[in-house]
Amino acid sequence: MRRELAACLLAGCMLPRHAGAQDKADKQAKREKKEKKERTEKNGDAPTDSAATPPLFATEAPLAVTFTANFGHLRTDKGDAAPWRAATMTYAGPDGKPVVVSLKAKTHGIWRLKHCVIPPIRLNVSNKQAKGTLLHDVQKPKMVSVCKNDDGYERLVLKEMQLYRIYQVLTPMSHRVRTLRVAYTDSASGKVEATRYAFVIEDPDELADRLGGTMTKTKGATTDDMDAEPLANAFLFEYLIGNLDFSFNQLHNGEVVMKRDASLAIPVAYDFDFSGAVNAPYATVDPQFRSRRITDRVYRGYCTLASANASAVALFQQKKAAIYALYADEVGKLLGPDTIRESLAYFDEFYGDIKTPKDAQDNVFGHCVGPR
Incomplete structure:
Protein backbone atom coordinates (compact mmCIF):
# COMPACT_ATOMS: atom_id res chain seq x y z
CA MET A 1 0.00 0.00 0.00
CA ARG A 2 2.82 2.37 0.89
CA ARG A 3 4.52 1.65 -2.45
CA GLU A 4 1.28 2.34 -4.32
CA LEU A 5 0.80 5.60 -2.46
CA ALA A 6 4.36 6.71 -3.24
CA ALA A 7 3.88 5.89 -6.90
CA CYS A 8 0.62 7.80 -6.89
CA LEU A 9 2.21 10.90 -5.42
CA LEU A 10 5.06 10.77 -7.92
CA ALA A 11 2.55 10.45 -10.73
CA GLY A 12 0.64 13.46 -9.47
CA CYS A 13 -2.48 11.55 -8.43
CA MET A 14 -5.14 13.70 -6.82
CA LEU A 15 -5.94 12.17 -3.48
CA PRO A 16 -9.25 12.72 -1.69
CA ARG A 17 -9.26 15.52 0.82
CA HIS A 18 -10.01 14.82 4.46
CA ALA A 19 -13.35 15.95 5.84
CA GLY A 20 -13.63 19.70 6.20
CA ALA A 21 -10.64 20.40 3.96
CA GLN A 22 -12.69 22.66 1.67
CA ASP A 23 -13.74 24.80 4.63
CA LYS A 24 -10.12 24.94 5.72
CA ALA A 25 -9.04 26.01 2.23
CA ASP A 26 -11.73 28.70 2.10
CA LYS A 27 -10.65 30.09 5.47
CA GLN A 28 -7.03 30.06 4.32
CA ALA A 29 -7.94 31.92 1.13
CA LYS A 30 -9.68 34.64 3.15
CA ARG A 31 -6.72 34.82 5.53
CA GLU A 32 -4.24 35.14 2.64
CA LYS A 33 -6.32 37.89 1.03
CA LYS A 34 -6.43 39.80 4.34
CA GLU A 35 -2.67 39.36 4.86
CA LYS A 36 -1.96 40.61 1.33
CA LYS A 37 -4.08 43.72 1.95
CA GLU A 38 -2.27 44.36 5.25
CA ARG A 39 1.14 43.98 3.58
CA THR A 40 0.10 46.41 0.87
CA GLU A 41 -1.02 49.02 3.40
CA LYS A 42 2.13 48.52 5.48
CA ASN A 43 4.36 49.10 2.45
CA GLY A 44 2.45 52.26 1.57
CA ASP A 45 1.33 50.74 -1.71
CA ALA A 46 -1.89 52.07 -3.17
CA PRO A 47 -4.45 49.44 -4.18
CA THR A 48 -4.51 48.88 -7.93
CA ASP A 49 -6.96 47.58 -10.50
CA SER A 50 -6.34 43.82 -10.60
CA ALA A 51 -7.50 43.72 -14.22
CA ALA A 52 -4.80 46.16 -15.33
CA THR A 53 -1.66 44.68 -16.84
CA PRO A 54 1.53 45.73 -15.01
CA PRO A 55 3.76 47.81 -17.33
CA LEU A 56 6.47 45.14 -17.27
CA PHE A 57 4.13 42.60 -18.87
CA ALA A 58 2.47 45.02 -21.30
CA THR A 59 4.94 44.00 -24.01
CA GLU A 60 7.18 41.01 -24.70
CA GLU A 206 -1.01 38.51 -8.77
CA LEU A 207 -1.92 35.73 -11.20
CA ALA A 208 -4.53 34.39 -8.79
CA ASP A 209 -5.96 37.86 -8.28
CA ARG A 210 -6.15 38.33 -12.05
CA LEU A 211 -8.14 35.09 -12.30
CA GLY A 212 -10.51 36.14 -9.52
CA GLY A 213 -9.18 33.86 -6.81
CA THR A 214 -6.42 33.13 -4.33
CA MET A 215 -3.49 30.76 -4.54
CA THR A 216 -3.99 27.85 -2.17
CA LYS A 217 -1.18 26.39 -0.07
CA THR A 218 -3.28 23.36 0.88
CA LYS A 219 -2.25 20.13 -0.85
CA GLY A 220 -4.65 17.37 -1.81
CA ALA A 221 -7.00 18.92 -4.38
CA THR A 222 -9.06 16.27 -6.16
CA THR A 223 -10.40 16.10 -9.70
CA ASP A 224 -13.81 16.97 -8.25
CA ASP A 225 -12.33 20.23 -6.96
CA MET A 226 -10.91 21.21 -10.35
CA ASP A 227 -12.47 22.69 -13.46
CA ALA A 228 -12.20 19.85 -15.99
CA GLU A 229 -11.48 22.01 -19.04
CA PRO A 230 -8.39 23.90 -17.75
CA LEU A 231 -7.21 20.69 -16.05
CA ALA A 232 -7.41 18.76 -19.33
CA ASN A 233 -5.63 21.64 -21.08
CA ALA A 234 -2.89 21.65 -18.43
CA PHE A 235 -2.25 17.92 -18.76
CA LEU A 236 -2.15 18.13 -22.55
CA PHE A 237 0.23 21.09 -22.32
CA GLU A 238 2.55 19.08 -20.06
CA TYR A 239 2.40 16.30 -22.66
CA LEU A 240 3.18 18.78 -25.45
CA ILE A 241 6.37 19.93 -23.72
CA GLY A 242 7.29 16.46 -22.44
CA ASN A 243 7.17 17.36 -18.76
CA LEU A 244 6.78 14.78 -15.98
CA ASP A 245 8.12 16.86 -13.10
CA PHE A 246 4.86 18.19 -11.68
CA SER A 247 1.94 17.39 -9.40
CA PHE A 248 -1.10 19.62 -8.96
CA ASN A 249 -2.19 17.44 -6.05
CA GLN A 250 1.08 18.02 -4.21
CA LEU A 251 1.58 21.60 -5.48
CA HIS A 252 4.88 20.55 -7.05
CA ASN A 253 5.51 22.75 -10.10
CA GLY A 254 1.75 23.10 -10.23
CA GLU A 255 -0.45 25.66 -8.53
CA VAL A 256 -4.15 25.66 -7.69
CA VAL A 257 -6.19 28.86 -7.75
CA MET A 258 -9.28 28.75 -5.53
CA LYS A 259 -11.95 30.93 -7.12
CA ARG A 260 -13.55 33.53 -4.86
CA ASP A 261 -16.99 32.81 -6.30
CA ALA A 262 -16.72 29.24 -4.93
CA SER A 263 -16.65 27.72 -8.42
CA LEU A 264 -14.22 24.97 -9.36
CA ALA A 265 -10.49 25.54 -8.84
CA ILE A 266 -8.04 26.29 -11.65
CA PRO A 267 -4.73 24.43 -12.09
CA VAL A 268 -1.70 26.40 -13.28
CA ALA A 269 1.50 24.72 -14.46
CA TYR A 270 4.94 26.30 -14.03
CA ASP A 271 8.67 25.47 -13.87
CA PHE A 272 9.48 23.58 -17.06
CA ASP A 273 13.28 23.20 -17.04
CA PHE A 274 13.04 19.41 -16.58
CA SER A 275 10.83 19.05 -19.66
CA GLY A 276 11.78 17.34 -22.89
CA ALA A 277 11.23 20.59 -24.79
CA VAL A 278 14.04 22.19 -22.79
CA ASN A 279 16.13 18.99 -22.67
CA ALA A 280 18.54 20.31 -20.05
CA PRO A 281 21.71 18.25 -19.49
CA TYR A 282 20.96 18.06 -15.77
CA ALA A 283 17.37 16.80 -16.21
CA THR A 284 16.80 13.17 -15.24
CA VAL A 285 14.03 10.68 -15.97
CA ASP A 286 11.99 9.51 -12.99
CA PRO A 287 12.17 5.68 -12.92
CA GLN A 288 8.47 5.56 -11.96
CA PHE A 289 7.54 6.44 -15.54
CA ARG A 290 7.83 4.34 -18.69
CA SER A 291 10.05 6.89 -20.45
CA ARG A 292 13.72 6.18 -21.09
CA ARG A 293 14.79 9.63 -22.24
CA ILE A 294 13.90 13.08 -20.96
CA THR A 295 12.39 13.84 -24.38
CA ASP A 296 9.95 10.90 -24.19
CA ARG A 297 6.35 11.93 -23.68
CA VAL A 298 4.07 10.29 -21.11
CA TYR A 299 0.47 11.42 -20.71
CA ARG A 300 -0.44 11.88 -17.05
CA GLY A 301 -4.00 13.11 -17.34
CA TYR A 302 -6.87 11.32 -15.65
CA CYS A 303 -9.31 9.03 -17.42
CA THR A 304 -12.14 10.91 -15.70
CA LEU A 305 -11.31 13.91 -17.92
CA ALA A 306 -12.43 12.06 -21.06
CA SER A 307 -15.32 14.45 -21.72
CA ALA A 308 -12.93 17.44 -21.85
CA ASN A 309 -10.27 15.86 -24.08
CA ALA A 310 -11.86 16.68 -27.43
CA SER A 311 -12.08 20.39 -26.62
CA ALA A 312 -8.47 20.34 -25.39
CA VAL A 313 -7.27 18.82 -28.67
CA ALA A 314 -9.33 21.34 -30.64
CA LEU A 315 -7.72 24.19 -28.69
CA PHE A 316 -4.19 22.97 -29.33
CA GLN A 317 -4.89 22.46 -33.02
CA GLN A 318 -6.49 25.89 -33.29
CA LYS A 319 -3.48 27.53 -31.61
CA LYS A 320 -0.79 25.62 -33.55
CA ALA A 321 0.04 28.46 -35.95
CA ALA A 322 0.22 30.99 -33.09
CA ILE A 323 2.48 28.66 -31.10
CA TYR A 324 4.87 28.15 -33.99
CA ALA A 325 4.84 31.91 -34.70
CA LEU A 326 6.43 32.47 -31.27
CA TYR A 327 9.63 31.01 -32.73
CA ALA A 328 9.67 33.54 -35.57
CA ASP A 329 9.20 36.75 -33.56
CA GLU A 330 11.78 38.98 -31.88
CA VAL A 331 11.96 36.90 -28.71
CA GLY A 332 11.82 33.50 -30.37
CA LYS A 333 14.66 34.34 -32.76
CA LEU A 334 16.98 34.73 -29.76
CA LEU A 335 17.18 30.92 -29.71
CA GLY A 336 19.01 30.73 -33.03
CA PRO A 337 18.02 28.72 -36.12
CA ASP A 338 19.28 25.31 -34.96
CA THR A 339 17.42 25.40 -31.64
CA ILE A 340 14.30 26.72 -33.34
CA ARG A 341 14.33 23.80 -35.79
CA GLU A 342 14.81 21.31 -32.95
CA SER A 343 11.97 22.84 -30.93
CA LEU A 344 9.50 22.86 -33.81
CA ALA A 345 10.45 19.31 -34.78
CA TYR A 346 9.67 18.25 -31.21
CA PHE A 347 6.27 19.93 -31.41
CA ASP A 348 5.66 18.34 -34.83
CA GLU A 349 5.80 14.96 -33.05
CA PHE A 350 3.11 16.12 -30.64
CA TYR A 351 0.84 17.30 -33.42
CA GLY A 352 1.33 13.96 -35.13
CA ASP A 353 0.13 12.29 -31.94
CA ILE A 354 -3.16 14.22 -32.01
CA LYS A 355 -3.67 14.50 -35.79
CA THR A 356 -6.97 12.59 -35.73
CA PRO A 357 -9.31 11.61 -32.89
CA LYS A 358 -8.07 8.02 -33.25
CA ASP A 359 -4.43 9.19 -33.10
CA ALA A 360 -5.17 11.20 -29.96
CA GLN A 361 -6.85 8.24 -28.30
CA ASP A 362 -4.16 5.72 -29.28
CA ASN A 363 -1.13 7.91 -28.56
CA VAL A 364 -2.29 10.08 -25.67
CA PHE A 365 -5.60 9.57 -23.91
CA GLY A 366 -5.51 5.79 -24.09
CA HIS A 367 -2.66 5.98 -21.56
CA CYS A 368 -4.66 8.01 -19.03
CA VAL A 369 -4.32 7.50 -15.28
CA GLY A 370 -7.01 5.73 -13.24
CA PRO A 371 -10.16 3.77 -14.11
CA ARG A 372 -11.70 4.37 -17.51
Whole structure:
Protein backbone atom coordinates (compact mmCIF):
# COMPACT_ATOMS: atom_id res chain seq x y z
CA MET A 1 0.00 0.00 0.00
CA ARG A 2 2.82 2.37 0.89
CA ARG A 3 4.52 1.65 -2.45
CA GLU A 4 1.28 2.34 -4.32
CA LEU A 5 0.80 5.60 -2.46
CA ALA A 6 4.36 6.71 -3.24
CA ALA A 7 3.88 5.89 -6.90
CA CYS A 8 0.62 7.80 -6.89
CA LEU A 9 2.21 10.90 -5.42
CA LEU A 10 5.06 10.77 -7.92
CA ALA A 11 2.55 10.45 -10.73
CA GLY A 12 0.64 13.46 -9.47
CA CYS A 13 -2.48 11.55 -8.43
CA MET A 14 -5.14 13.70 -6.82
CA LEU A 15 -5.94 12.17 -3.48
CA PRO A 16 -9.25 12.72 -1.69
CA ARG A 17 -9.26 15.52 0.82
CA HIS A 18 -10.01 14.82 4.46
CA ALA A 19 -13.35 15.95 5.84
CA GLY A 20 -13.63 19.70 6.20
CA ALA A 21 -10.64 20.40 3.96
CA GLN A 22 -12.69 22.66 1.67
CA ASP A 23 -13.74 24.80 4.63
CA LYS A 24 -10.12 24.94 5.72
CA ALA A 25 -9.04 26.01 2.23
CA ASP A 26 -11.73 28.70 2.10
CA LYS A 27 -10.65 30.09 5.47
CA GLN A 28 -7.03 30.06 4.32
CA ALA A 29 -7.94 31.92 1.13
CA LYS A 30 -9.68 34.64 3.15
CA ARG A 31 -6.72 34.82 5.53
CA GLU A 32 -4.24 35.14 2.64
CA LYS A 33 -6.32 37.89 1.03
CA LYS A 34 -6.43 39.80 4.34
CA GLU A 35 -2.67 39.36 4.86
CA LYS A 36 -1.96 40.61 1.33
CA LYS A 37 -4.08 43.72 1.95
CA GLU A 38 -2.27 44.36 5.25
CA ARG A 39 1.14 43.98 3.58
CA THR A 40 0.10 46.41 0.87
CA GLU A 41 -1.02 49.02 3.40
CA LYS A 42 2.13 48.52 5.48
CA ASN A 43 4.36 49.10 2.45
CA GLY A 44 2.45 52.26 1.57
CA ASP A 45 1.33 50.74 -1.71
CA ALA A 46 -1.89 52.07 -3.17
CA PRO A 47 -4.45 49.44 -4.18
CA THR A 48 -4.51 48.88 -7.93
CA ASP A 49 -6.96 47.58 -10.50
CA SER A 50 -6.34 43.82 -10.60
CA ALA A 51 -7.50 43.72 -14.22
CA ALA A 52 -4.80 46.16 -15.33
CA THR A 53 -1.66 44.68 -16.84
CA PRO A 54 1.53 45.73 -15.01
CA PRO A 55 3.76 47.81 -17.33
CA LEU A 56 6.47 45.14 -17.27
CA PHE A 57 4.13 42.60 -18.87
CA ALA A 58 2.47 45.02 -21.30
CA THR A 59 4.94 44.00 -24.01
CA GLU A 60 7.18 41.01 -24.70
CA ALA A 61 10.10 42.94 -26.19
CA PRO A 62 13.40 42.12 -24.40
CA LEU A 63 14.29 44.67 -21.73
CA ALA A 64 17.93 45.44 -20.90
CA VAL A 65 18.45 45.86 -17.15
CA THR A 66 21.23 45.96 -14.60
CA PHE A 67 20.51 43.95 -11.48
CA THR A 68 22.75 45.01 -8.60
CA ALA A 69 23.00 43.12 -5.32
CA ASN A 70 25.56 41.62 -2.96
CA PHE A 71 26.07 38.26 -4.65
CA GLY A 72 28.42 37.10 -1.91
CA HIS A 73 25.54 37.32 0.54
CA LEU A 74 22.97 35.85 -1.85
CA ARG A 75 25.12 32.79 -2.55
CA THR A 76 25.39 31.96 1.14
CA ASP A 77 21.65 32.33 1.82
CA LYS A 78 19.97 28.95 2.08
CA GLY A 79 16.50 27.60 2.68
CA ASP A 80 13.21 29.24 3.56
CA ALA A 81 14.87 31.44 6.16
CA ALA A 82 16.90 33.33 3.54
CA PRO A 83 16.57 37.07 4.27
CA TRP A 84 15.48 39.75 1.85
CA ARG A 85 18.57 41.62 0.61
CA ALA A 86 18.77 45.17 -0.71
CA ALA A 87 19.07 45.37 -4.49
CA THR A 88 18.34 47.64 -7.44
CA MET A 89 17.07 47.17 -10.97
CA THR A 90 18.15 49.79 -13.52
CA TYR A 91 16.94 50.28 -17.08
CA ALA A 92 16.88 53.08 -19.65
CA GLY A 93 13.74 55.22 -19.61
CA PRO A 94 12.01 56.64 -22.71
CA ASP A 95 14.39 59.62 -22.63
CA GLY A 96 17.43 57.37 -22.42
CA LYS A 97 18.17 58.31 -18.82
CA PRO A 98 18.64 55.51 -16.28
CA VAL A 99 15.66 54.56 -14.14
CA VAL A 100 16.79 53.03 -10.85
CA VAL A 101 14.28 51.04 -8.80
CA SER A 102 15.19 50.07 -5.26
CA LEU A 103 13.87 46.64 -4.33
CA LYS A 104 14.65 43.55 -2.30
CA ALA A 105 15.82 40.13 -3.43
CA LYS A 106 16.12 36.71 -1.87
CA THR A 107 17.11 33.25 -3.01
CA HIS A 108 14.64 30.39 -3.35
CA GLY A 109 14.43 26.81 -4.53
CA ILE A 110 16.67 23.85 -3.89
CA TRP A 111 18.35 22.39 -6.97
CA ARG A 112 19.38 25.61 -8.71
CA LEU A 113 20.50 27.20 -5.45
CA LYS A 114 22.87 24.31 -4.91
CA HIS A 115 24.20 23.93 -8.45
CA CYS A 116 24.03 27.29 -10.25
CA VAL A 117 26.49 30.18 -10.56
CA ILE A 118 23.70 32.76 -10.55
CA PRO A 119 21.38 31.88 -7.65
CA PRO A 120 17.62 31.68 -8.29
CA ILE A 121 16.13 34.99 -7.17
CA ARG A 122 12.73 36.27 -6.18
CA LEU A 123 12.23 40.03 -6.28
CA ASN A 124 10.17 42.09 -3.85
CA VAL A 125 9.07 45.36 -5.39
CA SER A 126 7.16 47.97 -3.41
CA ASN A 127 4.72 50.03 -5.47
CA LYS A 128 5.84 53.05 -3.45
CA GLN A 129 9.42 52.58 -4.70
CA ALA A 130 8.37 51.57 -8.21
CA LYS A 131 5.71 54.22 -8.85
CA GLY A 132 5.87 55.44 -12.44
CA THR A 133 8.31 52.69 -13.50
CA LEU A 134 8.04 49.45 -15.44
CA LEU A 135 8.23 47.52 -12.16
CA HIS A 136 5.08 49.01 -10.71
CA ASP A 137 2.54 46.36 -9.68
CA VAL A 138 4.79 43.31 -10.19
CA GLN A 139 4.97 42.56 -6.43
CA LYS A 140 7.15 39.43 -5.96
CA PRO A 141 8.09 37.92 -9.33
CA LYS A 142 10.72 35.24 -9.79
CA MET A 143 13.68 35.98 -12.02
CA VAL A 144 14.86 32.89 -13.93
CA SER A 145 18.56 33.19 -14.72
CA VAL A 146 21.28 31.08 -16.31
CA CYS A 147 22.63 28.23 -14.22
CA LYS A 148 26.07 28.58 -15.78
CA ASN A 149 27.55 31.57 -17.56
CA ASP A 150 27.72 30.11 -21.06
CA ASP A 151 25.71 30.17 -24.28
CA GLY A 152 24.32 26.66 -23.86
CA TYR A 153 22.74 27.39 -20.50
CA GLU A 154 21.45 30.71 -21.79
CA ARG A 155 19.60 28.82 -24.52
CA LEU A 156 18.01 26.62 -21.84
CA VAL A 157 16.59 29.73 -20.17
CA LEU A 158 15.22 30.99 -23.48
CA LYS A 159 13.73 27.58 -24.29
CA GLU A 160 11.93 27.44 -20.96
CA MET A 161 10.68 31.00 -21.37
CA GLN A 162 9.16 30.03 -24.72
CA LEU A 163 7.11 27.35 -22.96
CA TYR A 164 5.57 29.96 -20.67
CA ARG A 165 4.74 32.00 -23.78
CA ILE A 166 3.10 28.95 -25.38
CA TYR A 167 1.02 28.40 -22.26
CA GLN A 168 -0.10 32.04 -22.45
CA VAL A 169 -1.14 31.57 -26.09
CA LEU A 170 -3.24 28.59 -25.03
CA THR A 171 -4.86 30.16 -21.98
CA PRO A 172 -4.77 33.30 -19.82
CA MET A 173 -4.84 30.89 -16.85
CA SER A 174 -1.04 30.91 -16.87
CA HIS A 175 1.89 33.05 -15.78
CA ARG A 176 2.89 36.06 -17.84
CA VAL A 177 6.61 36.46 -18.50
CA ARG A 178 8.99 39.15 -19.76
CA THR A 179 12.39 38.66 -21.35
CA LEU A 180 15.30 40.49 -19.75
CA ARG A 181 18.89 41.06 -20.80
CA VAL A 182 20.49 41.23 -17.36
CA ALA A 183 23.87 42.57 -16.31
CA TYR A 184 24.36 40.89 -12.92
CA THR A 185 26.45 43.35 -10.91
CA ASP A 186 27.93 42.71 -7.47
CA SER A 187 27.32 45.71 -5.21
CA ALA A 188 30.37 44.93 -3.06
CA SER A 189 32.96 44.84 -5.85
CA GLY A 190 31.18 46.66 -8.67
CA LYS A 191 32.04 43.72 -10.92
CA VAL A 192 29.63 42.59 -13.62
CA GLU A 193 29.51 38.85 -12.99
CA ALA A 194 27.57 37.96 -16.13
CA THR A 195 25.40 39.52 -18.81
CA ARG A 196 22.82 37.04 -20.02
CA TYR A 197 19.20 36.66 -21.04
CA ALA A 198 16.76 35.89 -18.24
CA PHE A 199 13.05 36.27 -17.67
CA VAL A 200 10.69 37.26 -14.90
CA ILE A 201 7.55 35.30 -14.05
CA GLU A 202 4.34 36.90 -12.85
CA ASP A 203 3.91 36.70 -9.08
CA PRO A 204 1.56 33.79 -8.16
CA ASP A 205 -0.67 35.96 -5.97
CA GLU A 206 -1.01 38.51 -8.77
CA LEU A 207 -1.92 35.73 -11.20
CA ALA A 208 -4.53 34.39 -8.79
CA ASP A 209 -5.96 37.86 -8.28
CA ARG A 210 -6.15 38.33 -12.05
CA LEU A 211 -8.14 35.09 -12.30
CA GLY A 212 -10.51 36.14 -9.52
CA GLY A 213 -9.18 33.86 -6.81
CA THR A 214 -6.42 33.13 -4.33
CA MET A 215 -3.49 30.76 -4.54
CA THR A 216 -3.99 27.85 -2.17
CA LYS A 217 -1.18 26.39 -0.07
CA THR A 218 -3.28 23.36 0.88
CA LYS A 219 -2.25 20.13 -0.85
CA GLY A 220 -4.65 17.37 -1.81
CA ALA A 221 -7.00 18.92 -4.38
CA THR A 222 -9.06 16.27 -6.16
CA THR A 223 -10.40 16.10 -9.70
CA ASP A 224 -13.81 16.97 -8.25
CA ASP A 225 -12.33 20.23 -6.96
CA MET A 226 -10.91 21.21 -10.35
CA ASP A 227 -12.47 22.69 -13.46
CA ALA A 228 -12.20 19.85 -15.99
CA GLU A 229 -11.48 22.01 -19.04
CA PRO A 230 -8.39 23.90 -17.75
CA LEU A 231 -7.21 20.69 -16.05
CA ALA A 232 -7.41 18.76 -19.33
CA ASN A 233 -5.63 21.64 -21.08
CA ALA A 234 -2.89 21.65 -18.43
CA PHE A 235 -2.25 17.92 -18.76
CA LEU A 236 -2.15 18.13 -22.55
CA PHE A 237 0.23 21.09 -22.32
CA GLU A 238 2.55 19.08 -20.06
CA TYR A 239 2.40 16.30 -22.66
CA LEU A 240 3.18 18.78 -25.45
CA ILE A 241 6.37 19.93 -23.72
CA GLY A 242 7.29 16.46 -22.44
CA ASN A 243 7.17 17.36 -18.76
CA LEU A 244 6.78 14.78 -15.98
CA ASP A 245 8.12 16.86 -13.10
CA PHE A 246 4.86 18.19 -11.68
CA SER A 247 1.94 17.39 -9.40
CA PHE A 248 -1.10 19.62 -8.96
CA ASN A 249 -2.19 17.44 -6.05
CA GLN A 250 1.08 18.02 -4.21
CA LEU A 251 1.58 21.60 -5.48
CA HIS A 252 4.88 20.55 -7.05
CA ASN A 253 5.51 22.75 -10.10
CA GLY A 254 1.75 23.10 -10.23
CA GLU A 255 -0.45 25.66 -8.53
CA VAL A 256 -4.15 25.66 -7.69
CA VAL A 257 -6.19 28.86 -7.75
CA MET A 258 -9.28 28.75 -5.53
CA LYS A 259 -11.95 30.93 -7.12
CA ARG A 260 -13.55 33.53 -4.86
CA ASP A 261 -16.99 32.81 -6.30
CA ALA A 262 -16.72 29.24 -4.93
CA SER A 263 -16.65 27.72 -8.42
CA LEU A 264 -14.22 24.97 -9.36
CA ALA A 265 -10.49 25.54 -8.84
CA ILE A 266 -8.04 26.29 -11.65
CA PRO A 267 -4.73 24.43 -12.09
CA VAL A 268 -1.70 26.40 -13.28
CA ALA A 269 1.50 24.72 -14.46
CA TYR A 270 4.94 26.30 -14.03
CA ASP A 271 8.67 25.47 -13.87
CA PHE A 272 9.48 23.58 -17.06
CA ASP A 273 13.28 23.20 -17.04
CA PHE A 274 13.04 19.41 -16.58
CA SER A 275 10.83 19.05 -19.66
CA GLY A 276 11.78 17.34 -22.89
CA ALA A 277 11.23 20.59 -24.79
CA VAL A 278 14.04 22.19 -22.79
CA ASN A 279 16.13 18.99 -22.67
CA ALA A 280 18.54 20.31 -20.05
CA PRO A 281 21.71 18.25 -19.49
CA TYR A 282 20.96 18.06 -15.77
CA ALA A 283 17.37 16.80 -16.21
CA THR A 284 16.80 13.17 -15.24
CA VAL A 285 14.03 10.68 -15.97
CA ASP A 286 11.99 9.51 -12.99
CA PRO A 287 12.17 5.68 -12.92
CA GLN A 288 8.47 5.56 -11.96
CA PHE A 289 7.54 6.44 -15.54
CA ARG A 290 7.83 4.34 -18.69
CA SER A 291 10.05 6.89 -20.45
CA ARG A 292 13.72 6.18 -21.09
CA ARG A 293 14.79 9.63 -22.24
CA ILE A 294 13.90 13.08 -20.96
CA THR A 295 12.39 13.84 -24.38
CA ASP A 296 9.95 10.90 -24.19
CA ARG A 297 6.35 11.93 -23.68
CA VAL A 298 4.07 10.29 -21.11
CA TYR A 299 0.47 11.42 -20.71
CA ARG A 300 -0.44 11.88 -17.05
CA GLY A 301 -4.00 13.11 -17.34
CA TYR A 302 -6.87 11.32 -15.65
CA CYS A 303 -9.31 9.03 -17.42
CA THR A 304 -12.14 10.91 -15.70
CA LEU A 305 -11.31 13.91 -17.92
CA ALA A 306 -12.43 12.06 -21.06
CA SER A 307 -15.32 14.45 -21.72
CA ALA A 308 -12.93 17.44 -21.85
CA ASN A 309 -10.27 15.86 -24.08
CA ALA A 310 -11.86 16.68 -27.43
CA SER A 311 -12.08 20.39 -26.62
CA ALA A 312 -8.47 20.34 -25.39
CA VAL A 313 -7.27 18.82 -28.67
CA ALA A 314 -9.33 21.34 -30.64
CA LEU A 315 -7.72 24.19 -28.69
CA PHE A 316 -4.19 22.97 -29.33
CA GLN A 317 -4.89 22.46 -33.02
CA GLN A 318 -6.49 25.89 -33.29
CA LYS A 319 -3.48 27.53 -31.61
CA LYS A 320 -0.79 25.62 -33.55
CA ALA A 321 0.04 28.46 -35.95
CA ALA A 322 0.22 30.99 -33.09
CA ILE A 323 2.48 28.66 -31.10
CA TYR A 324 4.87 28.15 -33.99
CA ALA A 325 4.84 31.91 -34.70
CA LEU A 326 6.43 32.47 -31.27
CA TYR A 327 9.63 31.01 -32.73
CA ALA A 328 9.67 33.54 -35.57
CA ASP A 329 9.20 36.75 -33.56
CA GLU A 330 11.78 38.98 -31.88
CA VAL A 331 11.96 36.90 -28.71
CA GLY A 332 11.82 33.50 -30.37
CA LYS A 333 14.66 34.34 -32.76
CA LEU A 334 16.98 34.73 -29.76
CA LEU A 335 17.18 30.92 -29.71
CA GLY A 336 19.01 30.73 -33.03
CA PRO A 337 18.02 28.72 -36.12
CA ASP A 338 19.28 25.31 -34.96
CA THR A 339 17.42 25.40 -31.64
CA ILE A 340 14.30 26.72 -33.34
CA ARG A 341 14.33 23.80 -35.79
CA GLU A 342 14.81 21.31 -32.95
CA SER A 343 11.97 22.84 -30.93
CA LEU A 344 9.50 22.86 -33.81
CA ALA A 345 10.45 19.31 -34.78
CA TYR A 346 9.67 18.25 -31.21
CA PHE A 347 6.27 19.93 -31.41
CA ASP A 348 5.66 18.34 -34.83
CA GLU A 349 5.80 14.96 -33.05
CA PHE A 350 3.11 16.12 -30.64
CA TYR A 351 0.84 17.30 -33.42
CA GLY A 352 1.33 13.96 -35.13
CA ASP A 353 0.13 12.29 -31.94
CA ILE A 354 -3.16 14.22 -32.01
CA LYS A 355 -3.67 14.50 -35.79
CA THR A 356 -6.97 12.59 -35.73
CA PRO A 357 -9.31 11.61 -32.89
CA LYS A 358 -8.07 8.02 -33.25
CA ASP A 359 -4.43 9.19 -33.10
CA ALA A 360 -5.17 11.20 -29.96
CA GLN A 361 -6.85 8.24 -28.30
CA ASP A 362 -4.16 5.72 -29.28
CA ASN A 363 -1.13 7.91 -28.56
CA VAL A 364 -2.29 10.08 -25.67
CA PHE A 365 -5.60 9.57 -23.91
CA GLY A 366 -5.51 5.79 -24.09
CA HIS A 367 -2.66 5.98 -21.56
CA CYS A 368 -4.66 8.01 -19.03
CA VAL A 369 -4.32 7.50 -15.28
CA GLY A 370 -7.01 5.73 -13.24
CA PRO A 371 -10.16 3.77 -14.11
CA ARG A 372 -11.70 4.37 -17.51
